[in-house]
Amino acid sequence: MSKIYEKIMIFIVLSAFYLLSSDDTHITVILISFIAAFSIDVIRKNICCL
Numbered sequence: 001m002s003k004i005y006e007k008i009m010i011f012i013v014l015s016a017f018y019l020l021s022s023d024d025t026h027i028t029v030i031l032i033s034f035i036a037a038f039s040i041d042v043i044r045k046n047i048c049c050l
Contacts, residue, residue, distance in 0.1 A: 007037055 015030050 004038075004041065007041075011037060 011034060015033075018030065019025050
């Protein structure tokens with residue numbers, strides 16, 4: 001469970017850095033990276049439970 005918290009913290013920090021440093025921010029970049037980062041854990045969890 002601590003890996004999820006670590007991923008969330010890293011995601012928040014990197015998202016904040018992206019929003020503050022980019023002149024032309026796009027929310028779709030943040031949403032796609034969130035889905036990509038956490039879908040791996042969901043898929044791995046579903047495969048292990050089969």
